Amino acid sequence: MPLDVKLNSLGFAKAPSETRVVVAMSGGVDSSVVAAQLAEEGYDVVGVTLQLYDHGAALAKKGACCAGRDIHDARRVAETMGFPHYVLDYENTFREAVIDEFADAYLAGATPVPCIRCNERVKFRDLLNTARDLDADCMATGHYIQRRMGDRPELHMAADPVRDQSYFLFSTTEEQLDYLRFPLGHLPDKAATRALAAKYGLPVADKPDSQDICFVPNGDYAAVIEKLRPSAGEPGAIVDIEGRELGRHDGVIRYTVGQRRGLGIGGLVDPLYVVRLDPQKREVVVGPKEMLATRLVPLREINWLGDAPLDSRGEWHIGVKVRSTRPPRDAILRPKPGGLAEVELLTPEEGVSPGQACVFYDMDGTRVFGGGWIWRGY
Template sequence: MDLISNIAGVNPAELFQLPGSISARRIVVAMSGGVDSSVVAALAAASGAETIGVTLQLYDYGAATGRKGACCAGDDIRDARAVADRLGIAHYVFDHESAFREEVVDRFADDYLAGRTPIPCIRCNMGPKFTDLFAMARDLGADCLATGHYVRRFEGAAGPELHRAADPARDQSYFLYATTEAQLDFLRFPLGGLPKSETRRLAEAAGLRVAAKPDSQDICFVPDGDYARVVRQIRPEADAQGEIVHAESGAVLGHHRGIIHYTVGQRRGLEIGGQPEPLYVVGIAAEDRRVLVGPRRMLGVSAARIVETNRIGPIPDQPLMAKVRSLAKPVPVTLEGPLGDGAEATIRFSDPEYGVAPGQAAVIYAGERVLGGGWIASTTPAG
């Protein structure tokens, strides 16, 4: 199976950025059971390197069987094993259900109860997917850990750099800002320069059963999109009702069925008619169980304080951009304070930014390069 020849101008050493003879190398591939990580495994195997697939089981196997839009459970584990068998590589499954629940799922529920808008995918990358897999790959004597993320890794003058994917529609750099320099030195992202259509073509060329498998959704443990149901299952007290209050006048406009149903920037689902202008959720006072609403102009913020920051390489002397939501476009910012080592910093927006929610991440870029970022702890209203 000669997949490498199907990518013009790329050889195995370049694809996995391993110097010397790649046939003497050992590559561990994080296999979720999806098409992306399966193609990475196929490319690694085709390169001549010794290839080992590793899958983390993050859910109860029986309960997850047959679920669509998940990963690392049930049918996905079977798909990963079938791909490994097809490629003739070793494949190991490690039970991480308990750690995943504590580090990701419970934190997800607690963030909603605290009035924050969580991003469990970043928490998962910070914990089970990179920290734990990193240690496993080291224990297996690997030269690198390869994943199916759509980002690019380059060797810069000061060490490895993390860059956005070549295909903007597939870029996953927002979710990987917390990657440490030590992790980036060991990680490889072979798909970062490819469009998704090419990845699927390679899967078909390799005869992989997952070639046409749908992409998994962002929050894998909420397959039906009902976040509130998941939170209620973990924290039954999440259904506590409260008031919907106008943030300017203080008037009580209605009552809600639990703050877990609301997030900053939300307009639908408020069920408070008869207002002179459209109202949005502009804040959540979790301690009082109050949902604060106001006109769109109240969503504008001039700055955000970020905590638990991470930095990847030096901060260059050039204009900086930041993304404050995964689907948002990067906007110009200035950075105040140190970035990295868990320090706090402030980003100031050149123009008011809307829908900036505590609990989300602010990821900072210099051009295509990811500099790091942090969790949004609070915001400063514009004007």
């Protein structure tokens, strides 16, 4: 490209009015601001909202996304800013790609992160393909993460560490990153986003942030899983690491690794924690806190965003997150045969559980190098 060609704010060498952008609109303030800002800049904006579950009715709740009220709010924003808006029924796709796996993972004793699977399998796959079918030059979302251009597009943490969503977007591929845009990633905080919403006169300017998982009413995971898998609540034993029964439970799905409260075991000198779940035996295994410390973390389904191939080195010194709310910690990443990998945490972490994500970061900067899914081992 000639050096004197001026790029628009989305990185294209043409006028905004000639640049079509599909905006994934959840009905919340973040994606609404993205759509409004791009529309004001003169882009050819097309808003798309996915109807993901129960036709936005049966599981709709305050603070959810992609439910009936949110679809209505997204439509109102589009009307306010004067761009077209479409609602696509993705209920079957969402159930097959996200909800069913969520239930099955809990039944297998894992702790799933369905928001990552939704981004990976629905928003950044099916919706992205829809954007291409609409002849869009790119697709924009309201995620708090940054896309920067090096020799190729790079994924970076958001400027605001409190709002950073890189943990939930680690599986974004290079091909997807080439097409995606994240206009909010550079903002200093959520107050700046709400100020923009007020500036544009959006009806969602004061709307509360979404909380928890969209299809889980009131955070009651067990109730949703029992509805989907009626046998999931079978009772069993709470045992210590020697296999001695200490109590009873009403279903393995009601427990997570690292849990201390709610075990219903009295008369103990020292507190016990859930250290392992054994769904086949229907056992919740408890032990002392030190048993939660994990140093070696086996990974599969690796998505690598580094400049050199993952297997070009025997090991990589990186930062990793094994929880979305924790800062990256120093670690060593070692690729394994068959597309697997192992992470060695230089400082052991507590409560690492199969089904969670382990996300890779540049130790000296903000770049995201991808990540993988934690599993039980080789």
